[in-house]
Amino acid sequence: MIMYNDNNENNENDSQYRYSGSDIPYNNTNNGSTSNNNTAFSSAPYEAKKHKKHKRGFARKAACFVLSAVLFGAIAGSVMFGVNYAGGKIAGSNKSDATGVNIPTVSNNISNVAKTDSSLTEDTNLSASGKMDAEAVATAALPAMVQLNGTTTVKSSSYFGYGQSYEATSSGTGIIVGKSDTELLIVTNAHVVDNIDNLKCVFSDGTSASCSVKGSKSDQDIAVAAVSLSDISSDTASNIAIAELEDSSDIKVGQQVVAIGNALGEGQSVTTGIISAKDRSITVNNVTFTGLLMTDAAINSGNSGGALLNSEGKVIAINFAKTSSDGVEGMAYSIPVSNVKDIIDSLMTKQTRNKVSSDKAAYLGIAAVDITSNYASYYGYPVGILIRTVADDSAADKAGLETYDIIVGFDDQTVTTMSGLTNMLQYYEAGEKVTIDYYHMEGSEYVLKSTEVTLGSKKAS
Template identity: 45%
Template sequence: MYDENENKDTGRMNPEEHKEETVTTNFIMRDPDPVKSSPQASESSSQNQTDSSYEAQQNIPHYQEYQYHRAAEQNVFQEEAKPGKKGGFAKKAAALVGAALVFGVVAGSTMVGINWAAGAYGNRGSVEISQTETIPSSANESGIQASNTSSITAANDVSAIVDKAMPSVVAITSKMVYESQTWFGPMQREGVGSGSGIVVGKNDDELLIVTNNHVVQGADELKVAFIDGEAVDASIKGTDADSDLAVIAVPIKNISSDTLSKIAIASLGNSDNLKVGQGVVAIGNALGYGQSVTVGYVSALDRSVQTEDGTSRDLLQTDAAINPGNSGGALLNMRGEVVGINSAKYSSTEVEGMGYAIPISKAQNIIDTLMTRKTRAQVTDANQGYLGIQCKNIDAVTSQQLGMPQGVFIYKIVEGGAASKSDLREKDIITKFDGQGIKTYDDLTNMLKYYEGGTTVTLTVQSLENGQYVERNVDITLGKRPAEVSQQG
């Protein structure tokens, strides 16, 4: 695929223009390259690299905001003393003592009420959390644990829930190579990202982990760290950009017997049964430092939110902190069951306590489909498949404005390329590649990294016929990548 800059448009929307709806995904990108400190390199890099961290998108240091509010508080007590009438000091002192007494009574009553409420909530009987049993592994004598549920009393904390769920949550580290233009010419550098994942199953050879698509998108290398810290290479099994879901696989033979005995397969709940106000627990690789736990409540159900790329999704809203690095982690109910996959948070520094998760009941069918796909390893650039098209992105905004499906718009088919030998047509809009949903040019090129030339795949496209878009499936045999082409397509 040729790239004439148009297909670099990823459809990102200005957060200031959509402040009430836009949320940011919580996937940390770290770029260790010192060249970034150069103004020229930074300017170029900003055009070629997406920083998904919450702080970078806001571009407002948190400590400055904190100091501003602290300064405002201090001004209340720094008011200059003014001359008063005789006896003014005694009156002021008496008033202060009176105010202190009133505050003490009110505060004391408030704290008693809070303590009573906390006690009532914390001692509401029993909740059910995960117990585990061992499933023998075909790879070795150790086994991977599967979740079972039994009743355990919770007394003002969620530690029992966390103890059972934590073995099923993993930390994911991705590495990718970026190319940017500097004064000295093109320069490549390595970026590192952090996210989370949930162990949802296994087959004879692989441990299967669900995460967000944006956690693994564009990754050249993936590593998964389990509860004991052991890190193992992983491969992408399947992705779906529409739902922002992905399943990655770790070969069981590469996991030590000791680590296998500590891993648990998560118990999946039913998010359709959730009610606003119910307690939830979020676990994830916050800030890339390792697994951490936050607690909150279900704030809203089926909340329609708009992500950075302009896509709207119906998500669970929670006030449990969803921090950068939590993407792909578990949102648990008070039974220790996964009811959501942590995905995003509100992107304004003026708002706290608005995190979002993909409802597990809506994700289940997609996850099941992705788990059955063939695990593919990346192929070399020389062997990578080639479509032979020129294209543009149809993002969410353009889709709404022009009444076109969201996806990759083919505006030219290259003569002699693979597409010219298929039933693809100019003006078709690609929405799926080999059964996996795509929305952008980047999604398409990331898919092609796993397919060699000569492989036959099925593209799902929307074709304009008699003024209406009709879905078609087109089989195409990928061509060999021309040596002079630097971008795939």
């Protein structure tokens, strides 16, 4: 069985290959206590002569009033000083962010490691004996790796067809591969970030920031996410690094490699191994992946989206699945960078999107079913979303989409499931124009077409 290497597992039991993952719950415990101190002022004994009591009572009240005013002023002043001081500290920490900060590359880090280690040459992380130095690679590359944590809604069903939904935590790995004027760019697997809410990026120094998905290609299991530089402190920027993507076309079987990933959601860990095989194909969740690298480096749950590195600390592949069948060990799979470099470059330039409010969210106006790879191979259909009905005067209807058309792309992103398309629509506002790729039956075969769609709103429909 093959598993994706993330901690968001919801896979078919009969699949030989699965994403390596399991739900990792986070336990957040807030312990707090409050104490109430009641101070009683003892009054003087009751006096028989009321006018004397009245005078003494008035004087005492006046004195208490003055003392209370003084104490209130002192306390208020102290509180305001504390608030202003804390506010100043917080504001001060936010004044210096990562915007404009120069972030080093992993190659620079390796060069620095080599200069301080006499057993290494100055231009490579190879030791004098010519063997790979895993410690040097790990030291240089770990700052370029991030944890990607979030939540997802899991639906379960019983024997009688009744089901329930619950929220589970999910974790995977990302690789920092670039920086624009406003964003830090991170490559990962599509299955690590698709349909994930509250996505957070945790850096090597333990700090975290909100993360948004720029785009994903589920048929290639590649995605690019982004973190705003304004959400990263200059201190964090000085502790992270940018990994370089290396051409993987000339990789050799037997070549030594280092794998880094967020194993079991417990933070980054390092394993080593070799390239066991090239050009392998596997099918995971009814999607077939080809041209993969196989490695015997240990790949565990949470490693999805992590890096497979060569001796220079450069990313030659992205880890994403492993064999989980009983009695099978040392069979993990990685996506070669050469296979997806163009996709990564394209996704990095896409507009970063955040979920829009439900009253503004886009609506397509279709009811559809998923065409899985098994169903497609049996009936000869393309893998995608088969339209069953199109609402009258909806965005889909106006764009010319028809019953039995099969949608395979949305805004230059691969889409293969209705749930995936529904999730994408949450990031688009009604009125936006996008291109939809679809197969349309002409004669006895499906022909790939594209159409521009002006997205509608559910209220309007």
